[in-house]
Amino acid sequence: MKKDKNLDELFRDKLLNYEQEPPAYLLDNILSGVAGARRKRKLIFWRMAGVAAALLLAFVAGWQLNIRDGLEMNPTVVVRKNLAPEVQSETKNQIEKKTPTNETSTAMSQLATLESSSAIGTNQSKPIARSSESETIALAGEPVPVATNSESLLLKPLKSLYRRIRSEDGDSNTLQTRKTSKNSFDLAEKSIDQQIMEQNKQMLAVENKSKEKVRWLVGAQVSPEYSNSRGSQSQVYASNMLNPSSNSVDLGGGISVEYKKGKRWSLQSGVYYSGLGQSSGNSSNSSSKDLQYAISGSNYFNTVVNMDASTNKMSLNSNAGVIELNKIPSGMVLGTSLEDKTLTSSVIVSQTNFVQNFQYIEIPLYLRYTLIDSRFDVVVLGGFSSNVLVGNQIFVEDGSGKSLVGKTKDMESLNYSGTLGLGFKYGLSKRIFLNVEPRMKYYLNSLNSNSSVTYKPYTFGVFTGLSYEF
């Protein structure tokens, strides 16, 4: 044993403060490693900020585009009707003539012809010449009212088609080259109907492809919402505070709009209504109990009630903020506290329950990710919401019933909340889906601005509803 101790000591003496100069290059590695870690942290921050900004931008842009498209589509219908007779007559003339001018027109105008013909009428061969004219005019930038109305409908497919043809025919970059090339000549030799059919097929393929990429869903959902109080109060405030006895279950729900790009990711917004509620009863704190009322037994209400003599308003503390009563409920029995010489403090002798209700309009922005993409989708979602306070009531429940008596003071009008959830989406048809989404929402800031109170409840709900995809 002693031998072991000696051995240990010998090793300890020689190795405890053993020093050796490490290689010089290690310092460079360490400094670059530290700098790399710092850069990485910064990069993660900026990347997150960038993703958030891009998502917001994409959402706003998508929203705006949708509105603009909606506005532009309506006048196009009118244009279509006006164009039809002219188109027929002019096309007839041009087909009869079959002039060289038509053959030597630019490839761009041919394409425009094909595109607008597919967009305009059911008779595909007829509208060619007229549409060609209108598109050529539109491309030249001349302000023609008719062309302007149909611009969005005609130009968008035309441009995409033009890009595709350019990429297919890499060598012929200009329209002039394309016109004089052999391929172009062969194309011109084909019958007009064949060209139209080919181009229409291509257009359909492009349209289908674009439909796969960007989709919109609108839906409506309802949910029972169970809320749970979470927060803290200052010691002085809490010493005379109602005891929250139960949390109510409210009904929430609203309309949602979802923008889906690709198969997995989507952004969701909308307008939701949500309710928060809780019931508070007798305080469990006995420190403020007036002995004179102790004989009242279970009916004794020991939370101090402050009376404002000038306004005749009562106020008392709850965990969500100060309750202010505009009137004294008919069934309530009050007693003046003998311990209070100012006579501004009372106690409620009768058994009373205060029910606080808050209603919010919620505007969410959720990011959704599809974990399983099949007939039965599984989605995770998370995001933030702005909540605008639209309702704030206090009801008193006592022996005589339930009556509206006031509101909670100092409630913030705008709050922010975070949401996490899981979604299950079942396709009832190709476009209609049944959604069931358990979600948890937690308020990020205190709902009450009173400095003595921090009230951040969280709610849990199972949102159920239907959505329509287009």
Added chain:
Amino acid sequence: MDLEDFKPIISDCIAGNQKAMAKLYRQFAPKMFGVCLRYAKDATEAEDNLQDGFIKVFNNLKSFRNDGSLEGWIRRIMINVSLEKIRKQHLMYPVEDVAIYDSVNYSDDVIAKISADDLMKLIQQLPPRYQLVFNLYVIEGMSHQEIATEMSITQGTSKSNLARARDILKKKVHENFGEINAKNNYTA
């Protein structure tokens, strides 16, 4: 240098000043390299641990409370990095070995004459688990209970591993340096 002298350097390091980091590194690197060498199987592994340890030190300097020993704090990080490396590299089988070795006769004078570099090599040749227990108990002064908690083993295993480490070291001293004594005696 006491802790007060290090405070401005620590602040500069937290702010990302590379000169301050180099200064702090130069102050502690030789001693910490010694710590890493004890827990490694060779110098290359010790260099890796020293590098990882100092990167951790500079990234976590914010969490250093200026009420303790900076050297102790850095040493603890080096030991933790080394332990973590061993945990990742070697499966720590709970070997309840109670093998009895033949008692090896050696003189304390033999060890006293062995250089620190050679003792370091002996420790590095120990199996990882014995090396860990020997270092933590003999050099760091930890109790078997603390070692058991640190390594998620029983106190009995810790004691057994320490005994085994001692036996191996004695054997190696005898094999490699046993002649020193004889030679010295002979020449004396």
